[in-house]
Amino acid sequence: MAEIIQEEKGKKGGKRRPKKHGTRIDMTPMVDLMCLLITFFMLTTAFSKAKVMVITMPDKEDHNTDKNTPQISAFRTLNILLAGDNKVYYYIGMIKPKEAPPALVKTDFSKDGIRKVLLDKNRDLFTKIAEYRDKRVTGKIVVSDTTLENEIKRMKRDDKKGPIVLIKADEKAKYKDIVNIIDEMAICNIASYAIVDISQPEKDLVKNAPK
């Protein structure tokens, strides 16, 4: 304690001295100052460093040569059209010029929206990865973080059944829509997805889509 207790002594002496008080230091200003400093530091420090989401786009130059474009089966292709305003449309397959356009299904970014569709399509791979993770959590297998990552990567690469998702954003889409949808890909463990430009027939489809 910040007080000095002094023994009283010498009462017998003839001189009457004023009674001595223990000196107490008033700490309130110190506390005030510290409070201020702490508040200041709390407000100015960037505690958590920014988190980033990494996306890698294919190189533009090889993109232009048609020979390199991989052939993908139509029924595995899931096209997601982002129309802004929390509206997401999707269709399966591709638009062929002479046939009737595929039916567009409207959904949104909620838990029962596009995620359900993606999970349903990606059932096999998702179950595999989730089971692997569960085993690790429950301690049935002991692997390091990097092994886990590599194993998941390998599972994704070997996957032959999951959807190939093409993400297409139209003019009204916001940046957060793109981030949200890439995030959904990460949540649902989609093995292959790409952000591609929207085509004119698809724009028309969105325009005429059910509201």
Added chain:
Amino acid sequence: MPKIKPPVRTPHIDMTPMVDLFSVLLIFLLLTASFRPQEAAVITTPQSISEKQAPDADLMTIFIAKDGKVFFNIDNGRDTSTHFRSKLLEKIGEQYKIQFTKAEISKFGTMSSFGLPIKDLKTWLNSKDSKEKDKLQIGIPMDSTDNQLAWWVREARLTNVGAEVAIKGDADTDYKTVKKIMDLLQDNKVNKFNLVTNLQKQEVNLKDLPPSAK
């Protein structure tokens, strides 16, 4: 019967533990502090589940504000003696035939993000009034006739070869603007982007799988 009054004393709270606690907090904060760099515009980043941390050095960041204004920032590199910013400004000055003085170059080296046409850069560096400075920040022009952002990116890539690119966009920016910037970056052979996001945990487990249709 008269009540027995205890002698009145002013209550004295012992503040020492409080002071101790505050000291500990203060020291902790002082040691962990990394100051938030001043940013030219308020940007609310979108949320994602990504837990990957942004690299703390060798990073070039492109800020996209809600209204489509674009700002640029590059750090001095992990080894601060490299002075990437100063070098970059010199190169850009050469490119646009603007002579920057030594003082201007070293001042630029200590600053952070900026978003203004190159012709205003000198005024901005020499201005003392922060309001005036903010007025000059109208975003880096990136129209096809004079794509200054492309120059900044190109020169920055040449100055700091190992720099990664981060895009910090506002959640409500139009995707069109972001796309334009991504295209510009891809023209400069940047194919890997770090999109700066806010962490928001979301758990999806096996039980969340929709019942199979079979």
